[in-house]
Amino acid sequence: MKICIYGAGAIGGYLAFALAEAGVDVSIVARGGHLEAIRQNGLRLRNGDQDRTVKLIATDEPERLGPQHYVIITLKAHSVPAVAERVTTLFNEQTAVVTAVNGLPWWYFYRHGGPLENTRLESVDPNGVQWRLFGPERAIGCVVYPAAEVEQPGVVRVIDGDRFALGEPSGESSERMLGLADALKAGGLKAPVKSRIRDDIWIKLWGNLSFNPVSALTTATLEEICRFSETRAVIRAMMVEARAVGEAIGVRFAIDVDKRIAGGEAVGAHKTSMLQDLERGRPMEIDALVSVVQEIARKVDIPTPIIDAVLGLIKLRAIKAGAYP
Template identity: 65%
Template sequence: MRICVYGAGAIGGLLGARLARSGVDVSLVARGPHLAAIREKGLSLESGAERFTVYPQAAEDPASFGPQDYVIVALKAHQVPGVVERLQPLLGPKTAVVLAVNGVPWWYFHAIGGELEGRRLASVDPGDVQWNGIGPERAIGCVVYPAAEVAEPGLVRLVDGDRFSLGEPSGERTERVTRLAEAFVAAGFKAPVRPRLRDEIWVKLWGNLSFNPISALTCATLEQICADEGTRAVARAMMLEAREIGLKLGVRFAVDVDRRIEGAAAVGAHKTSMLQDLERGRALETDALVTAVQEMGRLVGLPTPSIDLVAALLRLRARTAGCA
């Protein structure tokens, strides 16, 4: 099995390190000091008291790696359209592309059936770059749960979690998704194959949609947002609007909004990824986490007043911080 991890940062590095240790032929696409360190001394993964190092191929340009069985894209959603052309040498006739990316995936309406079958989402795939350049038939969905960080160049630290839920857009349990799940399990992860992965995407999206923007606007942790009566109410209103959209699209929610909020509160004094990006001057994942929900609301004819208000504030916050 040949797997290329495109974006070997925190999550990509975690996947690449464990898969390589388990015997998979792994190649990594990285850049800058992180890439230089991997080439010089390997990629190290630290998890609690455990630490190990692997020595996979690593490059900024994957052209020399050749066609893969799987390409795992572990970038921020807004970065993916810009690398589609560079992905092409990795794509053989049967290559599957695993989108380990937060938010609404660009393939969402592929193999969903009904009147929205094949609908494109301009907010996450402007110009249909991914739809045409990767192809929805290659896509395997992935919901990412671990929290990890690049502690220093060449060293990834696992903070918490070990689950990557996988699923075909069609919901079928195909040979390719089964083989991938088996490889993940052999590498030390939990990798359930979900027949209704979109349901799980929405439950995670609830938190990303609400807590990420609120944290960027207030600089507060999850614990603080959930403890404050006002911000908790804003998050709840945003989630309820998203819930109505999801239900209209056929989503089944395994938990209710209040339980989802309590789950976030239990995480404690954690800074969301969007707040961390803001503090580091990086572009924010606004479109995949927020704009896409607004777009889907319009598709099904449902208003999103709370989401619209927070989105407007977030976009201005991003521009004034140089993170648009």
């Protein structure tokens, strides 16, 4: 089995390490100092008491790697269209593309079965680049639950979690998905197979949609924005609107709004990824986390006034910071 991790930062590095431990022929596409450190010293993973290093193929030229059984994309969503053509150099007819990316995936309405069947989402796939170049039939969904960081070039530290939920857009338990799940489990990860992966995607999106922009706008931690009554009210209103949008396209929410907010509060004094990106001057994941919900809301005629207001504010904040791609 050959697997390429495209975008081997913190989460990609964690996956690559686990797959290498499982004996998979795994390679990574990375760049900069992180790539050079992995080439010279291997990929080091720090996870609790574990501190180990694996050697693997690392490159910034995917064209040299040849066809893969799976390409796991761990880039931020807005970065993928620009490299889509290079990703296709890793394909043969059987290659699966695993979207381990925050937000709603570009293939969302493929084999959805509803009135929006095969609808392209402009906010996450401008001009349908991924739909056209990858082909939705290659897609396997993946919801990433762990928190990890690149502690220094070549070194990934796992903060919490080991679960990567997998699901086919059709809901079937395919051989290719089960094979990937087995490989991840062999590397010490949890890889539950979901027949309704979109439900899991929305539960995670629910938090990202609201916690991230509110945190970035206020420069406050998760704990602070959930405990301060006014920001908690904004977060709750955004989640209520998003739930209406999700339910309109068939999503089943297994928990209620207040329980989801309580889960965010329990994380504690943590800066969201959007706030971290703002502070570091990096492009912010606004479209895949927020704009896409507004886009779908327009298609199903669901009003989202609070989401709209927060989206406008965070877009301008990001533009002023040079962090809106």
